[in-house]
Amino acid sequence: MSAALFDAADDVTRVVGVTSRSAEESAPSSAGRPAAVAAGSIRFQKVEKTYLSSAGPVRALTDITIDVPAGSVFGIIGRSGAGKSSLLRTVNRLERPTGGQVLVDGEDISAFNEDQLVALRRRVGMIFQHFNLLSAKTVFGNVALPLVVAGVPAQEVRTRVAEVLKLVGLEGKENTYPSRLSGGQKQRVGIARALVSRPEILLCDEATSALDPETTLSILSLLKDINRRLGLTIVLITHEMSVIREICDHVLVLEAGRIAETGRVWEVFGNPRHEATRALLKPLDRGLPDDLTERLTSLWNGEPATALVEFTYTGAGGLQPDLARLLAVLGDGTRIIQSNLDRIQSHVSGRLIVASPARADLQHLIANPELAHAARIIGYDAADV
Numbered sequence: 182m183s184a185a186l187f188d189a190a191d192d193v194t195r196v197v198g199v200t201s202r203s204a205e206e207s208a209p210s211s212a213g214r215p216a217a218v219a220a221g222s223i224r225f226q227k228v229e230k231t232y233l234s235s236a237g238p239v240r241a242l243t244d245i246t247i248d249v250p251a252g253s254v255f256g257i258i259g260r261s262g263a264g265k266s267s268l269l270r271t272v273n274r275l276e277r278p279t280g281g282q283v284l285v286d287g288e289d290i291s292a293f294n295e296d297q298l299v300a301l302r303r304r305v306g307m308i309f310q311h312f313n314l315l316s317a318k319t320v321f322g323n324v325a326l327p328l329v330v331a332g333v334p335a336q337e338v339r340t341r342v343a344e345v346l347k348l349v350g351l352e353g354k355e356n357t358y359p360s361r362l363s364g365g366q367k368q369r370v371g372i373a374r375a376l377v378s379r380p381e382i383l384l385c386d387e388a389t390s391a392l393d394p395e396t397t398l399s400i401l402s403l404l405k406d407i408n409r410r411l412g413l414t415i416v417l418i419t420h421e422m423s424v425i426r427e428i429c430d431h432v433l434v435l436e437a438g439r440i441a442e443t444g445r446v447w448e449v450f451g452n453p454r455h456e457a458t459r460a461l462l463k464p465l466d467r468g469l470p471d472d473l474t475e476r477l478t479s480l481w482n483g484e485p486a487t488a489l490v491e492f493t494y495t496g497a498g499g500l501q502p503d504l505a506r507l508l509a510v511l512g513d514g515t516r517i518i519q520s521n522l523d524r525i526q527s528h529v530s531g532r533l534i535v536a537s538p539a540r541a542d543l544q545h546l547i548a549n550p551e552l553a554h555a556a557r558i559i560g561y562d563a564a565d566v
């Protein structure tokens with residue numbers, strides 16, 4: 182989220198409902214939900230968003246239609262300015278679409294009045310990149326805030342805060358102030374505050390972007406754990422494919438406000454179709470080392486040489502690198518040079534590069550659909566690579 186564009190303190194105020202009339206029971210959480218719709222489902226239907234700025238209209242979202250299954254972890258990724266924040270924030274009406282509808286549990290939230298919005302924001306929790314904690318309040322005070330605002334009795338507040346602090350691993354930190362916490366602990370407080378209202382949906386706005394890699398992994402694993410244990414839907418935005426790979430079931434790639442592609446994570450990783458997706462995946466692809474690239478020739482002169490062959494796996498149809506089969510086809514002297522394989526949602530995808538003695542029929546031998554989804558000779562080296 183572009184910090185300059187939004188007032189983060191204002192966001193958290195609206196999300197915990199400080200400015201709204203307090204009444205936890207103001208509108209029943211499932212009011213109006215069609216019987217067949219699972220709690221925690223979201224449908225974006227022809228969603229459009231155009232901002233009116235002093236420089237003229239800015240079209241942020243165009244024709245977004247997609248379902249977020251209840252109970253899934255759904256990642257939205259895209260380059261800066263692609264529209265991720267704009268889309269995420271329509272789910273709790275921090276942004277209002279200028280066209281189309283957002284349905285939460287089958288209800289169109291665009292016509293919600295103030296009371297319904299208060300109830301919606303209890304069903305849809307949110308965490309932020311910069312945590313947005315109140316520095317003058319302790320961990321307990323921050324986490325308790327949404328319940329206190331909602332007029333929940335003190336004893337129940339204590340019970341529920343203790344419950345969520347245990348869930349996020351912050352027992353014993355109740356009386357600590359945010360300034361004494363690490364970034365990861367602050368985000369755990371943010372998660373606890375979002376969960377204390379027992380939401381069906383958790384929105385994560387670049388929740389790990391301000392954290393180091395190790396803390397990022399611990400927060401992602403906490404989110405996955407919460408998703409599994411509580412069954413709540415998680416929608417997260419990120420600009421890092423590694424975050425998507427780590428915890429998401431489904432991914433939506435946005436490009437200039439439109440859907441570039443979408444699908445299950447293993448499908449999109451294994452066979453990225455859009456240029457924007459391939460660019461986002463690039464940092465995860467190690468590529469061939471320079472020392473090898475520089476030595477390779479594209480033509481073979483028939484003399485003894487080594488051929489470097491790249492096998493590509495998309496994860497489709499259960500096809501995996503089978504070393505025995507590769508050796509049976511390529512023969513003795515075949516060695517693995519580099520592997521860029523990933524196992525996502527039980528599907529193996531990526532690239533395997535092997536060195537094999539050059540021979541005239543090699544191209545024919547590797548074009549075997551039982552070996553890989555695609556295969557190509559990268560080049561030849563007269564010496565042994």
Ligand SMILES: Nc1ncnc2c1ncn2[C@@H]1O[C@H](COP(=O)(O)OP(=O)(O)OP(=O)(O)O)[C@@H](O)[C@H]1O
Nearest residue numbers: 182183186232234239241261262263264265266267
């Ligand atoms: N309040 C606003 N007024 C005017 N333009 C806006 C506003 N909010 C967002 N935009 C514009 O809408 C487009 C999408 O912005 P958005 O913040 O949704 O993208 P993003 O993918 O989340 O970007 P980033 O990763 O940089 O946070 C951008 O062109 C942005 O400049």
